[in-house]
Amino acid sequence: MEKFNIVFVFADQMRGQDVECLGESDVKTPNLNKLADCGCIFKNAFSNTPVCTPARGSILTGLYSFSHLAIANDLPVRKDIESIATILKRYGYKTGYIGKWHLDGVPRDKFIKKENRLGFEKWAGWECDHRYFQTEYHTDTPEKIKINGYAPEFQTKLAIDFIEENKENPFVLFVSYEPPHEPYNQVPEKFKIYNPEKIKLRENVVADKVNVENAKEIVSFYYSAITGLDFYTGEIIKALDRNKIREKTVFIFTSDHGDMLFSQGMEKKQSPWEESIRIPFIINCPGYIPEKFVSDCLISSVDFVPTLLGLLDIKEGYKFEGVDLSEFIKGVSEKKQKDVLIHIPVPVDHAVEQGIKEWFGIRTYEYTYAENSDGEWLIYNNIEDPFQLVNLAGKEKEIGEKLRNLMYEKMKKFNIEFLPWQEQIKKYGLVEKWNKREEYMHPGKPRVIRRKI
Secondary structure, three states, X not given: OOOOEEEEEEEEOOOOOOOHHHOOOOOOOHHHHHHHHOOEEEEEEEOOOOOXXXXXXXXXXXXXXXXXXXXXXXXOOOOOOOOHXXXXXXOOOEEXXXXXXXXXXXXXXXXXXXXXXXXXXXXXXXXXXXOOXXXXXXXXXXXXXXXXXXXXXXXXXXXXXXXXXXXXXXXXXXXXXXXXXXXXXXXXXXXXXXXXXHOOOOOOEOHHHOOHHHHHHHHHHHHHHHHHHHHHHHHHHHHHHHOOOHHHEEXXXXXXXXXXXXXXXXXXXXXXXXXXXXEOEEEEOOOOOOOOEEXXXXXXXXXXXXXXXXXXXXXXXXXXXXXXXXXXXXXXXXXXXXXXXXXXOOOOOHHHHOOOOOEEEEEEOOEEEEEEOOEEEEEEEOOOOOOOOOOOOOOOHHHHHHHHHHHHHHHHHOOOOOOOHHHHHHHOOOHHXXXXXHHHHOOOOOOOOOOOO
């Protein structure tokens, strides 16, 4: 079998509702529309752990956060595990990573050493820096290199250079854009095409809980950033066409997690509502992956690596925790995944400020179920109630019990326990790393865990 390349483009905090061709918002994404039209788009793609670090660990390893150990934001991923890069290197692939990493702990401006890059050789990245203009990045030395202009534009140029340098070799390239993550207003003027007054907020944005004028302005910036990423994604696709390798490249566009953007009166991520857990997932390879394929099959972050390796016909002995959906994507199997595990075992930062406790849940085709440390929390029928306006928790006991059992069966399969967040940190031997994280992120009031003397 011919060796296909992989180009994996992912945004930061882009929710799945905001791809134009799905018709759920007014955002403009012409290049993503074309990508989906000549490939496959999943309407039910989800982030298992909807916050940056755990989600990114799962995207690169095919493991839940309890196995890769980055169970909360800014906790470092295990260095002794396989990633898609370490596996593909054994098959002769060139490996490259460009952009935000957010898998090596604190401080956020640190230099990522080669041994901490999970096998990626070509490197132009940084741990975490939400300055989108005039920022810096590292290559193979601790010296910071200045980016003049908009970071996604510069990252795109680096991605195109990598493609042109490796067009004769099989390669895997990850491009990690930081927008549309806040600060929302850091967008070039040419992409600010949305009039805030004409922005339609989602039906579950409760007017008496938010400043509507402010919300519309923020959403207009958010859409602008997405339209910008759409443009730069299109530039990468053009480079594949110019170099005549489009038909031998599996191209993916997705995100690490979504953004509440005032739905349910909430902001950002780390919650079980659709705006937080649902992500875009478009996969394309002309002549190999069927065209005009709009799927309602469930797919989640832990499924990406096993699915991509399946598409490359690589049968690796390594045990993934995600599902290989390659046969379904190729159209040779009708077997769909029916449920995915979702969870925030250790809420941090804005989630704590908004009163979110540790929670676990299950997302099926029809329902969302979540329970927190107080017990059953949320049940929604997503078919009858797509904006999740009617919470059925405590009202549909039979449905709740069935979903709860399904969730715990899945957790048991992967040796996952529902524990208080402090106990999760202790169980996985992360106290020292957690305390370091808290002292860096919240020097005035860190939530440190004291050891018993």
